[in-house]
Amino acid sequence: MAEKLQYITNEQGEPVGVVLDLGExxxxxxxxxxxxxxxxxxxxxxxxxxxxxxxxxxxxxRLDDLLARHHETQLSxxxxxxxxxxxxxxxxxNILKSRAKYTLHQQATLAAAI
Numbered sequence: 001m002a003e004k005l006q007y008i009t010n011e012q013g014e015p016v017g018v019v020l021d022l023g024e025x026x027x028x029x030x031x032x033x034x035x036x037x038x039x040x041x042x043x044x045x046x047x048x049x050x051x052x053x054x055x056x057x058x059x060x061x062r063l064d065d066l067l068a069r070h071h072e073t074q075l076s077x078x079x080x081x082x083x084x085x086x087x088x089x090x091x092x093x094n095i096l097k098s099r100a101k102y103t104l105h106q107q108a109t110l111a112a113a114i
Contacts, residue, residue, distance in 0.1 A: 028110070039096075039103045047107075051100040055090060062086065 004024040008017035020028070039047060055063065066083040069075060075083065 035106070037099055037102055038106060039099050042100075042103070044104065044107070047100045047104050051097050051104060053093065053097060055086075055093060059086060059089065063090070 004021040006019040007015045008019060010016045039050075042050070054060065063083070063086045066075065066079060066086065069079075070083060
């Protein structure tokens with residue numbers, strides 16, 4: 001049985017490349033097509049930064065203010081619309097953060113299997 005993975009090393013014995021069995025290569029390439037939740041074409045550093053990202057400080061401060069005021073008093077229609085927009089941004093950011101964390105987890109699982 002052919003090995004699915006072979007390392008290429010330099011003269012010092014350090015791994016500098018990898019050769020994949022063609023079937024394994026196709027399986028890896030097709031994984032993103034199978035799982036649309038994976039964020040592809042992003043480095044691990046980019047995924048990690050996204051996974052740890054937060055709402056911009058000014059937007060977070062405005063959200064906190066609107067939420068506190070909404071609890072205490074009635075907001076104007078414009079303020080309610082702004083609050084809704086900010087909450088939508090938080091929801092979208094949380095979805096992206098979750099997808100980044102999921103992608104990192106899938107990459108780690110795949111790396112451990114190889």
